[in-house]
Amino acid sequence: MTERKTIDRKALIVEAARKSLTMFGYKATTMDVVSKLAGVGKGTIYTFFATKEELFGEIMRQLTQEMKAIVVERIVDSRSFFDNLTDALHGVLQFRETHELVIKLTQELRELGTPAVREALTELENAVLLFIEKEVQKAQDKGDIRRMDPKLTAFMMIRMYVTLAIDWSAQHQPLTREEVEEQFTSLFRYGICPAGMQGEPDTGAGAVPSGS
Amino acid sequence: MTERKTIDRKALIVEAARKSLTMFGYKATTMDVVSKLAGVGKGTIYTFFATKEELFGEIMRQLTQEMKAIVVERIVDSRSFFDNLTDALHGVLQFRETHELVIKLTQELRELGTPAVREALTELENAVLLFIEKEVQKAQDKGDIRRMDPKLTAFMMIRMYVTLAIDWSAQHQPLTREEVEEQFTSLFRYGICPAGMQGEPDTGAGAVPSGS
């Protein structure tokens, strides 16, 4: 194999495309721009990816994979659903770059309606939806949460998350990661009834009867 | 005064415009169409409304007014926040025509991005937001709900409502009015914790779920 000055050109290309996507969005990420950013001839891109869509697809697959890895490693079957949820959410919010790429694409979809982006984001959302749905199902079977349609519950969770982390920022001071977490988990945990009327708020050392 | 065969042309025009708006949206509602539907010369419209925007504004003002009336008459200060919330939501959901106009305009905004529609819907949302915010504030002062940012809470409520009543239908069987009500109020009341763990669920016999 050619092993001398051979830097991994494929990785270089993916990296460059990802940066461009995050900064300029899908439409403005032309193959010429990617080749320049990667410091590679345009033809080289086509030795690895047959089309622009395929390159884009690879990046979305990577992104989905990374998100899933972050979440999965924070889910421990012996812990309560809510502890897992809080941790998983925390992990996702912390993962800056992934998050920003998704936000950029969402913006582009809204203002340009780029079909490839719509498709990609739908696919991503479906993966997330399916994952949450299964977790909700498990939590129900364990009795951690009350009985309700897991599909609808998963759907509500995603929307609530987007509302807090993205939509709110459109017209207000963005919430910090901590605030998003706090709002998200406490709403799902307690609803909006006064503290003390039901399960315990985070203050106090009282432990919920869960594993561990 | 002229009281013979004088039908209220202004009302005729508003009615026609409202119908057209609900059926065809803002862009397709031309002044010619409105005049034909109202059975009135086009010039007549301009004796009541200086511009198309003004006619549209009048309809939106009417709509806001009607919605507000429905809600206000269902809010009784002596009742709990949740009882009021449930009733108010019920009222809004029942008010079909208003609802459909808003849905039509929302669709148009999404696919055409019509600026006048964006503006109108933003204004409507702000009115609703302000109203809910005040109610939340009152409920907090009464101790009906726990302490949290009223602006953010109001924002979340609207989004949650839209998620249930509109967004969900995009890819699934629409929820019935009853289902929307049930999902909305129970989430805010109890979160998603198991029944019996907190406030009173509607099922009479409190059966503890799978004990572990």
Next chain:
DNA sequence: TTCTGACCAAAATTCATTTTTAGTCATTTG
């Protein structure tokens, strides 16, 4: 006086022309 619809300027739409971009391939390079 009240109402109307032909009329006009401005906005939107169409479509032929130009520009940009995804994808190819003959040539170069290590």
Next chain:
DNA sequence: CAAATGACTAAAAATGAATTTTGGTCAGAA
């Protein structure tokens, strides 16, 4: 000689001049 390249091409997108549609007016009919 296999891997990399960038000038090249066909197709898609941007542009803008020509044409149609629409908001708004007003002289005259009812």
